[in-house]
Amino acid sequence: MTDLDAAARELARVPRLLVALDFDGVLAPIVDVPSQARPLPATAAAIDALAGLPDTTVALLSGRGLADLATVSGFGRPVRMVGSHGGEFDDGDAGSLLDDAQRARLDRLVAELRELVDGEPGVALEGKPAGVAVHVRNAPPEVATRVLDAVRAGPAARDGIEVTPGKAVLDLSVVRMDKGAALEVLRERVDAGAVLFAGDDVTDETAFARLRPGDVGVKVGPGDTAAEHRVDGPPDVGALLELLVQVRGGR
Structure with a gap:
């Protein structure tokens, strides 16, 4: 069992869990035409299953605009969505209206x-x-x-x-926003006892920096990171989510 597997199994047993995920390069492979990006089928199935479990919130946290994120991801409720690096929340409480x-x-x-x-x-x-x-x-x-x-x-x-x-x-x-601040908002709103966050880009480091003891941060792909764990690509993220479904569903 890898360190990440062990951390995921422990995380899966917390009373209230928040799973926050970047989209491009994490759930969907990077493509030349952004509008053609789609989550891997096995990953999408794992997200749907995870989001359907009790006391479990799954949120996409992306730099894409909210409408674009909803279109390319294909997800709807109960999966939550936060776009524009935290500038748009799907419940409309993001402060995205401009003066x-x-x-x-x-x-x-x-x-x-x-x-x-x-x-x-x-x-x-x-x-x-x-x-x-x-x-x-x-x-x-x-x-x-x-x-x-x-x-x-x-x-x-x-x-x-x-x-x-x-x-x-x-x-x-024209407004200040970052994924770390958005992650804190999500954590508070769902009263999560622990968080899994997975991201691949430099913009995700603000979220990794906000993780607390008991949380799990997963860097996808190469590059310097504050995350404790690393995987190679989107298929590995899908496997991790499937493990969470298996363990959390059976707890």
């Missing part, structure tokens, strides 16, 4: 980014309720570097703009 100054700031940000990336091959903008993500995964390396450097030196440097770097993406927002 007039923030709305004006967002309009300017969108206009500047559209002008900046116009004609750049492989670069895509993803609009969100409180910001914009600049995706360069499909851009030639020299284009990706040039565009991201220009974004950092220009729109990202403006007052009131929050910047969250990720894998081949730069998220810009």
Whole structure:
């Protein structure tokens, strides 16, 4: 039995459990076209089973906008969803509504980014309720570097703009948000005794940093991390969730 297996078996027996999961690179393999990402079938089945167990909350915690996350994941209640790095909660209590100054700031940000990336091959903008993500995964390396450097030196440097770097993406927002703070909100709302969080990106480190004794953090893939455990990819996450279903369902 691996250390992670042992930790998962112990975690599965807590009275109230919160399982919070990033989506891309964790439940779904990374793909060139973000709209085509889908959770692995076995993983989706494990999530449905886990979410149906008593005193168990499963939440997707993603940088994607909430509507986009719901579309690509295919999940509905009782699976909870938090989008835009914690800027949108599916119960509407996320504080995602902007005041007039923030709305004006967002309009300017969108206009500047559209002008900046116009004609750049492989670069895509993803609009969100409180910001914009600049995706360069499909851009030639020299284009990706040039565009991201220009974004950092220009729109990202403006007052009131929050910047969250990720894998081949730069998220810009007019409100402060991170997954760590969102995880704390979820923990409090469901009164969880322990948390499992799995993520693959640098944006997930804010959540790993918020984990407490008795929680389990799982880094998916390579890279420096504060998580105690690591797996190679989405199939391993699916196997971990299946183990939780087996043990928690039989407790």
